[in-house]
Structures are given as C-alpha cells and as structure tokens.
Amino acid sequence: MLLGYSVERVPENLVDEAIGWLIKLEINSPTVAEKNEFNDWLKQSIAHELAWQRIKRLDDSFTNMPTQALSKAFNKLEETRHSTTLERRQALKLFSLLSIGMTSSWLAYSYSPWQRLISDLATTVGEQKSVVLSKGSELVLNTDTAVTTDFNHEYRQIFLHRGEIQLDTQIDFTSTQRPWLINSSFGEIKCYGAKIIVRLSEQYARIKLLHGEVEVANRSQSKVIKAGSDSVILSKDSIFQQTVSSIPADAWVQGYVASKSLYLGDLLDELARYRIGRIDYDPSLKHILLSGVFQLLETDKTLEFLTQIIPIRVEYLTRFWVRVKPA
Numbered sequence: 001m002l003l004g005y006s007v008e009r010v011p012e013n014l015v016d017e018a019i020g021w022l023i024k025l026e027i028n029s030p031t032v033a034e035k036n037e038f039n040d041w042l043k044q045s046i047a048h049e050l051a052w053q054r055i056k057r058l059d060d061s062f063t064n065m066p067t068q069a070l071s072k073a074f075n076k077l078e079e080t081r082h083s084t085t086l087e088r089r090q091a092l093k094l095f096s097l098l099s100i101g102m103t104s105s106w107l108a109y110s111y112s113p114w115q116r117l118i119s120d121l122a123t124t125v126g127e128q129k130s131v132v133l134s135k136g137s138e139l140v141l142n143t144d145t146a147v148t149t150d151f152n153h154e155y156r157q158i159f160l161h162r163g164e165i166q167l168d169t170q171i172d173f174t175s176t177q178r179p180w181l182i183n184s185s186f187g188e189i190k191c192y193g194a195k196i197i198v199r200l201s202e203q204y205a206r207i208k209l210l211h212g213e214v215e216v217a218n219r220s221q222s223k224v225i226k227a228g229s230d231s232v233i234l235s236k237d238s239i240f241q242q243t244v245s246s247i248p249a250d251a252w253v254q255g256y257v258a259s260k261s262l263y264l265g266d267l268l269d270e271l272a273r274y275r276i277g278r279i280d281y282d283p284s285l286k287h288i289l290l291s292g293v294f295q296l297l298e299t300d301k302t303l304e305f306l307t308q309i310i311p312i313r314v315e316y317l318t319r320f321w322v323r324v325k326p327a
Contacts, residue, residue, distance in 0.1 A: 014047055018055040119146035119161060126274045126297060128255070135172040137180070141165055142199075142252050143274050157181040164199035166253055167191065170211055186234050187218035194227075197249050207232040208249035245270075257294045264288040264310070268324060275299045277320030284326060285312060 021038055024030065030038070042048055121141060123129050129141045133149075134156055141147065145163025149156075155178060158167065169180050170193055180191040182198055186205045189198065194212030198205055207216060209227045216223050216232060216239055223239050225232050230241040231249060246266045251257045257267065265286030272279040274296055288310060295302050303314045303322065311327040 014051040018051040022055050120149050122146040125276050137169040137172045139167050155179055155181050160184045166197045168195040186236055190215040204233050204235040255297050260291045262290040271299045279322045281324035
C-alpha cells in the first residue's frame with residue numbers, strides 16, 4: 001500500500017519530474033502524446049505514483065497561478081532540469097515536510113515552488129538579501145521572499161510573489177517622473193521617494209511606511225498614505241489602518257527585536273518565519289509580556305534564551321516541529 005511508503009524513499013529526481021508534469025499539464029491543453037507519456041511515467045513504479053500524489057496536493061496553489069507565470073515557471077524548470085544547484089535542492093527537500101503530518105494547504109502556501117522558479121530575486125527560509133537597484137535605491141528581501149522586477153522608461157515595478165521586502169527610494173530624485181510600483185495579488189503601491197516595508201500573508205498585504213508618501217490601490221479604491229501612521233492592511237476589497245503586532249515592522253532589517261513591551265506570542269510567530277517547519281505554543285503563553293533584545297536569525301538560541309528568562313519549556317518533536325509549553 002502507498003500509505004506505508006516513506007517519503008525518504010522518493011528520489012529527488014522523481015519529485016522534480018512530478019513538479020514538471022504538474023506544470024506541463026496545467027498549461028494550455030496537453031496533447032494526446034503528452035498524456036500518454038505522462039501515464040507511462042506514472043506507471044513506472046510505486047515511487048513515481050507516490051511522488052505524483054504528493055505534488056498533486058499542491059494543485060490548488062497552481063490553479064490560482066496566472067498562465068503567463070506558469071509558462072515562465074515551466075521554462076525555468078526545464079532549463080534547470082540537468083543542473084541541481086544547492087538552492088534548488090533545498091527547495092525540493094521541503095516536500096519532505098509532508099511526512100511529519102503538516103496539512104497540504106499549509107504546505108502549499110508556505111512552500112509552493114513556482115514562486116521562486118519565476119522570480120528574479122529570492123531568499124530561502126532564514127535568509128536575507130540586500131540589492132542596490134536603479135539610481136541607488138535599495139531593496140531588502142526578508143526570509144522566504146520572491147520578487148520579479150520590471151523596469152522600463154515609464155515605471156519601475158517590483159512584483160512581490162511572497163514574503164516581505166523593504167524598498168528605500170529616498171535618494172531617487174527621478175521617482176516623480178518614473179515611479180516605483182510594488183505590486184502583489186492584492187493591489188498596487190505607487191512610491192515617490194519613499195521608504196516602505198510590505199509583507200504578504202494569505203489574506204492581505206501589510207504596509208508600513210517609514211518615510212515619504214505612497215498611493216495604495218486595490219480593485220475598488222485608492223488611498224494616499226503618509227509616514228507615521230499605523231500599518232496599512234491592503235486586501236483585494238479594502239484598505240484600512242491597523243496595529244497588527246507588538247513587533248516593530250522594521251525590526252527584521254536589523255536582524256533582531258528590541259522592545260520593552262513585546263508579546264511572547266508575537267515573538268514566537270515571528271521566529272517561526274525564520275526556520276523550516278513550525279513553532280506551536282500553548283495559548284496561555286500568547287500575551288506574556290517580554291522586555292529585551294531577541295535575535296531573529298538564530299531561532300534555536302533565542303528559544304533557549306527564552307527558557308532562561310520566563311517559565312516555559314521548549315520541546316523538539318522533530319527538527320522541523322517545535323512546541324512551547326508552560327514550565
């Protein structure tokens with residue numbers, strides 16, 4: 001039976017091939033020959049069938065993906081078919097998380113591979129990257145982020161597929177003639193000499209303006225936002241201000257959180273973004289107040305530090321699954 005087949009016994013090349021077939025079958029209409037070729041591939045072994053079953057669970061993620069993006073992803077996948085870079089290996093190995101009982105919907109959002117395949121710039125989980133762009137403007141990518149850029153004589157666009165970025169265009173005095181655009185599936189942000197942080201979640205984009213002024217728009221409305229206000233929530237149908245977390249929106253740029261009034265739940269949620277897997281915690285711990293400096297990139301050390309300053313214990317169910325409980 002397939003249920004007894006361990007994920008470690010599915011070779012990476014079969015996972016790669018299954019991803020390729022999923023993308024190929026979702027683009028346009030596959031020919032009869034392609035369908036026959038896929039069926040032949042599927043029947044080769046139980047490992048082929050298991051690889052296909054696991055990747056097919058991500059189908060909802062691909063269903064919502066634009067056809068153009070699918071095409072680009074497929075082309076890039078084919079280009080890298082015979083070159084196994086470290087980054088690609090790490091991305092494929094994330095599928096092994098299925099073996100520790102995580103739901104496919106959570107995995108589909110957290111580790112869908114196509115966003116990195118089609119991106120111009122990307123980071124893996126726990127990685128940060130800074131890039132100097134046009135006219136000295138700086139783009140910083142936080143953990144697990146993917147963006148595509150499109151610069152022309154009319155505008156400079158950054159499409160945020162996933163994750164979080166900080167864009168600083170303060171020194172670009174040409175932005176009034178050629179604006180910076182930050183686009184996502186939720187809407188558009190037009191920047192003129194601004195410094196801004198944008199973070200995506202499943203339901204919305206969270207915007208924190210640190211300097212300047214921007215215009216935020218979705219399919220039904222637009223608003224001008226000025227620095228100094230609360231975080232702005234941009235969804236497909238609404239734009240509103242809201243304080244989302246006790247963690248400063250720009251804390252991640254320095255790699256640590258320094259606060260005199262920080263909720264433990266907010267800190268644990270933030271730490272979870274920098275490690276592969278998940279951090280679960282007892283609901284009674286959520287509103288414990290903390291004061292101090294907490295590193296984001298070295299999550300195990302920070303978790304150990306927390307056990308020394310508050311009465312909690314940290315259990316490692318697996319290397320990917322951490323549970324925090326009252327001591």
